[in-house]
Amino acid sequence: MTNQASAVPGSHLSSPSGGEATRKHFRQNLIAAFIFCAWNGAFLFMSLALPAGHSRGDVGPGSLPMQVSVFGLIVSAVYLVQVLRGVDLGGSSGRVDMPRVAGLLGLFVAVALSANWIGLALCLGLGTGVATLLFPGDRPYIRAVATGIGFWVIAYGLFGKLLDLPLP
Numbered sequence: 001m002t003n004q005a006s007a008v009p010g011s012h013l014s015s016p017s018g019g020e021a022t023r024k025h026f027r028q029n030l031i032a033a034f035i036f037c038a039w040n041g042a043f044l045f046m047s048l049a050l051p052a053g054h055s056r057g058d059v060g061p062g063s064l065p066m067q068v069s070v071f072g073l074i075v076s077a078v079y080l081v082q083v084l085r086g087v088d089l090g091g092s093s094g095r096v097d098m099p100r101v102a103g104l105l106g107l108f109v110a111v112a113l114s115a116n117w118i119g120l121a122l123c124l125g126l127g128t129g130v131a132t133l134l135f136p137g138d139r140p141y142i143r144a145v146a147t148g149i150g151f152w153v154i155a156y157g158l159f160g161k162l163l164d165l166p167l168p
Helices: 028-048 063-084 098-118 120-133 140-162
Strands: none
Touching: 028 063, 098 120, 120 140
């Protein structure tokens, strides 16, 4: 049996279509890759503006944001290269659920704006709990409460108590 797409008789290594990756979501992935690169570049630029440490061995408050942004730039660059190579990384094949996207965006903005007034840990707990309600599934209220409490415990317990970081 001979594969017509291969030059070697009896070879089953190459697909009949030539092995090219589908480019069904190329534009969506390319736009996302550029947005990720721009976001992480801006984040790196802002982290460089933070003050340096004042004592010996102190890395300063800008160290972690700088490391996160450099890692984000590396991951974004790898994503961009994969998109430009033609690897189909998925995308939305149908209509985007705009009410859900708008609800999540509004929720994100509300959490960010209210963190200074009611506290970051509580805002994260409430925000993730409400965000869970925007997605279908069994027992939505139990999932929402569990998710909210889980995020509150992580934010307050890990960052506030264990790492002793001041939370707004």
